[in-house]
Amino acid sequence: MLYISYIGSIYNINVIYTIVRHKLKKMTDCTLNDLRDxxxxSGDFKLVLDFFLKKSIKEQTEMPDESDGIPFSDFFSSYIENSSKINAEIVAEFCESPIERIFMNSLILLFIKNQFINLEITEPFKNAELEISNIRIIHKNIxxxxxxxxxxTGDFEMTGFESAMNNQIKAGVYTNEDYKLFEYHxxxxxNFVWDSYHITLQAGFPEFKIDNKSTxxxxxxxxxxxxxFKLIVECDGFKYHNTKEAFTSDRKRDRLYKSKGYQVIRFSGTEIWKDPISVSSELYDFIENYERKTSA
Structure with missing residues (x-):
């Protein structure tokens, strides 16, 4: 069932179920406006997000867990709740247009609902390629x-790691912040971040230039x-993408990114506005298909 059914308890559940049953083809203007709002x-979205999280965590705790020690669901619930709320806060702060907020928040809900892939949303990177390279290097070094x-030491269970680190801190080799960073990684x-999908908002590419301007x-x-895996997604609002010059510039950018090894997907602001669920589902399906193919 499409994820819109999760919002049923928040507004007019009968209308929502009708929409799902007809595969969203008969969504009323009233319902669509309510969904967009x-x-x-950000205030309304927090209520929807909380509902999704509670349902997702409940489903996870009901799944059989044969692992020893602390059940995975105990980690999952606190991690997915914290990371999803941080994702929503980043979207609220850095997404520049209503279209982008609608699109990204819809995508957040899909990741929570499906529980198949973890999602991390990051603040803008001024130099995306450099930042991402540094992230990989730091993690591998740690x-x-x-x-x-x-x-x-032969301490493969890491039982003495904290004590060893304390000695290193006293000796001035590391700091308390270093130890916290080691434990975080x-x-x-x-366990959660390294193999998850990251979405960086407003990612900059100072080395990739069109008409001598960075992109x-x-x-x-x-x-x-x-x-x-390097995917660029553009949400083309009508205000900045409705002229012949903008169309030409966009295609030049796309060719440039593709020549650098990136895939490019463009969604128009109109299609996001008219059907945010289908658009975010299309992108999620693209990511999920890649994940299934590469993890098989």
Whole structure:
């Protein structure tokens, strides 16, 4: 069932179920306007987000878990709740247009509802390629430090890692902040973030120039653990993309990005406005298909 059914308890559930049953082809103007308002307005979206999170966490806790120790669902619930709320806050602060907020918030809900792929939304990067490269280097270096500790001490369960780090901190080799960073990468990044899909808003490419001007994209989607996946998504609002000159410039940018190894998808502001669910679902399906293909 499409995720719009989750919003049913928030407004006119009978209308929502009718929409789902008819595959969204008969959405009324009233319902569509209500949906847009809830996706665009940060206060209203928090209510929808909380509802999705509660339902998703409940479903996760009901799934069988054969792991030893603390159930995965205990980690999942706190992680997915915190990360999703941070994602929503970043969208509210940095998405420049109502169209982008509607699109991104719809996408956040899809990731939560499907529980198949983790999503991290980042603040804008002035130099996306450099920032992403640094993120990968830092994580790999930290894991190398941890693996080196395991090899030298034989402490593969990491039971003495905190004590060893405290000694290193006292000796001035590391700081308390270093230790926190190591633990964050060891426990959070490695298990939740490293293989998740990241969306960087308003990503800058100072080295990629059109008419001697650096370029910026609406959304850059990437994976820390997969340098092959590089997807640019543009949300073309009518205000800035309705002229022949804009059309020509957009195509020049697309060719430039593709020559650098990026895939490019463009959605018009009109189609996002008319059917935000279908557009965000199309992008999610693209990502999910790639994930299934590469993880098979």
């Amino acid at each position: 809830k996706l665009e307005n 894991l190398n430090i941890i693996e080196d500790y395991k090899t030298k 060891r426990l959070i990044v490695k 910026r994209v609406d959304l850059l989607i990437w994976k820390p653990n997969d340098e092959r």
